[in-house]
Structure formats: structure tokens, C-alpha cells
Amino acid sequence: MTIDPATGRSAAGIIRLLDLQPHPxxxxxxxxxxxxxxxxxxxxxxxxxxxxxxxxxxxxWHRVDAAEVWHFYAGAPLELKTSQNGKETSVHRLGPNLFAGERPQFVVPAHYWQSAMSLGSWTLVGCSVAPGFEFSGFELAPPAWPFGPDEENRGGT
Structure with missing residues (x-):
């Protein structure tokens, strides 16, 4: 069970409370x-x-066919990587500590590749998509993609 030391709350408790389901x-x-x-x-x-x-x-690593706004809500900061072309990445941190370079929101333009990970026990964010999200406009990166879908291949500049 992953418990956030700052709040004493577990990821499992948040998942139950908000009725969250596994995402592809x-x-x-x-x-x-x-x-x-x-x-x-x-x-x-x-x-x-x-x-x-x-x-x-x-x-x-995935992309969607619409602009996506990530909003930080609770837990540890989040690392969000984006890539327009699959060759270079940019790293963004979402979180509450503005003076440490974290931001409460970030916009990923339509068709940009993106990948994220919690920098602690757990992170709760919101994602707003416009036009609205449709799984038909969602694409996971193939395993041979330059940065790969797993942690050891998160790569970037």
C-alpha cells in the first residue's frame, strides 16, 4: 500500500473514494x-x-487528437514528459510548490506524445480534453518507439 507521507492517505483509499478504474x-x-x-x-x-x-x-507514452490540460490535485508532484516529434522531449513538473518550478497545470497540445509518473507515493491529477476525449483518438506508442513505454526508456533531453 502506497501512503503519501505528507497526507497519511493511501492510493488505495483515494482509488476507492473516487471509484477509479484501471486505465489502458x-x-x-x-x-x-x-x-x-x-x-x-x-x-x-x-x-x-x-x-x-x-x-x-x-x-x-501516448497521444490524443485533442488538447489536454493536466491539473494537479493532491499527493506528490508529477513528472510529465512531452514530445512533438518523438525525438526530443520536454519535462514538466506539476505540483503545489511554485517556487520549486512546479505548476498546478500544463497544456499538452493535440497530437503531442506524453508520458507521466508520480514523483512520490501517489499523485492525483485531473485531465481536461477539448474537444472531448474519445478512445478512437487515443494512441499508445509502439514498444519500439524511441522512448518506449517503460520507465527505463523514459529518455529525454
Whole structure:
């Protein structure tokens, strides 16, 4: 059981409390909002999820066909890596300590590759997607992708 030393809360407790389910990219999630307004193609204009990563879990390299805003909520800071072209990466830290370079939100542009991991026991974030998230617009990186989906291949510049 992973317990956050700062809060004394366990990831398992948060997962139960928020009714989170396993996500295909890793971690746990639950969609909390799907806008009833739709674009001209019939797609929700926005969606929102809770997303939790435990220590040692990764949000595997993936991309979506819409802009995604990551929001920090609780737990340890989160490392978010992005890559526009699959060759160079940028590293971003989400968290509450603004003076240590952490930020409470970060926007990943549509079609950018992204991967995340908790920098502690667990991290709870939210992800807003506009237009709304659809699994048909979600792509996991192949195993031979330059940075790979696992921790030892997180690579970057």
C-alpha cells in the first residue's frame, strides 16, 4: 500500500473514494464530466477525468487528437514528459510548490506524445480534453518507439 507521507492517505483509499478504474495507459481514472454540447462532428466539446498514478506506475507514452490540460490535485508532484516529434522531449513538473518550478497545470497540445509518473507515493491529477476525449483518438506508442513505454526508456533531453 502506497501512503503519501505528507497526507497519511493511501492510493488505495483515494482509488476507492473516487471509484477509479484501471486505465489502458497505466494508472487509474474515472470520467467525471462529458459535455452535452457537441461539435459539428457530434463529439462532446470537452471531457474531464480524475487520474491517479501510484509510485512506480507510468502513464505510458501516448497521444490524443485533442488538447489536454493536466491539473494537479493532491499527493506528490508529477513528472510529465512531452514530445512533438518523438525525438526530443520536454519535462514538466506539476505540483503545489511554485517556487520549486512546479505548476498546478500544463497544456499538452493535440497530437503531442506524453508520458507521466508520480514523483512520490501517489499523485492525483485531473485531465481536461477539448474537444472531448474519445478512445478512437487515443494512441499508445509502439514498444519500439524511441522512448518506449517503460520507465527505463523514459529518455529525454
Amino acid at each position: 495507459e497505466g494508472g487509474f481514472f474515472r470520467e467525471t464530466f462529458r459535455d452535452s454540447a457537441q461539435d459539428s462532428a457530434g463529439r462532446a466539446v470537452s471531457t474531464l477525468i480524475y487520474f491517479l498514478l501510484e509510485e512506480g506506475q507510468l502513464s505510458r
